[in-house]
Amino acid sequence: MKIALMDSGIGLLAAAAAVRRLRPDAELVVSSDPGSMPWGPRTPEDVTARALAVARAAAALRPDALIVACNTASVHALPALRAALEPALPVIGTVPAIKPAAAGGGPVAIWATPATTGSPYQRGLITEFAGAVDVTEVPCPGLADAIEHGDEAGIERAVAAAAALTPPGVRAVVLGCTHYELVADRIRAAVQQPGRPPLVLHGSAGAVAAQALRRIGAEAAPTAEPSGTLTVLLAGRPGTLPEPALAYAEGRTLQAAAPAR
DSSP states (O other), X not given: OEEEEEESSGGGHHHHHHHHHHOTTOEEEEEEOGGGOOOTTSOHHHHXXXXXXXXXXXXXXXXXXXEEOOHHHHHHHHHHHHHHHTTTSOEEOOOOSHHHHHHTOSOEXXXXXTTTTTOHHHHHHHHHHTTTSOEEEEEOTTHHHHHHTTOHXXXXXXXXXXXXXXXXXXXXXXXXXXXXXXXXXXXXXXXXXXTSOOOEEEOSHHHHHHHHHHHTTOOOOTTSXXXXXXXXXXXXXXEOOOGGGGGSHHHHHHHTSOBOO
């Protein structure tokens, strides 16, 4: 079994680690183009072109499924990716976990990039899934970029700024960018209010990993032999995980796998 994941940068680590937990025996291909990061401020046409290039590089290695582990690419490029690659290669997009967050009751905050915050796409998901639940959209300028580069000071500033915009009574935070899942503990610590029930964070990594297995008719087997390999593509060329990736537990988990030959 071979599962590919694509993103602009290291935001795909959370979903890749989730696949590794579900199927330690799966071969993983992670394809990104960190030199073009961030994709959020780019035009939809530019995002689509870059996403297609990154996806085609992964598809050339003949995976069984491709996870688009990027909210921006899922918003702008998913139809083009599916048109280009399906049905030969199932393509699984990433959707912010607004529905399960709202199901737990409100109020809810959605942390996302400035480009996604207030967008018709995100507003449509809120209208469709949140119902009468109180939802606050929180822009997080600079957070994904700081995470991508392992900029600890930048992460701290961006998390603090977003936490200051988050209403104190929220019960759940939706992590609307795959990069944010890499610093989930820091987000929880910044938003959690003393004396309040434990804050619930809703990411997408586990759901897209499980959906990828369903799409190819595979079952989760977390006790399988940990024989899965890792192939890293950077702008279409073989490489290694960028050094900042190893600052996160998910990156270290993947690095422990021997690279594919």
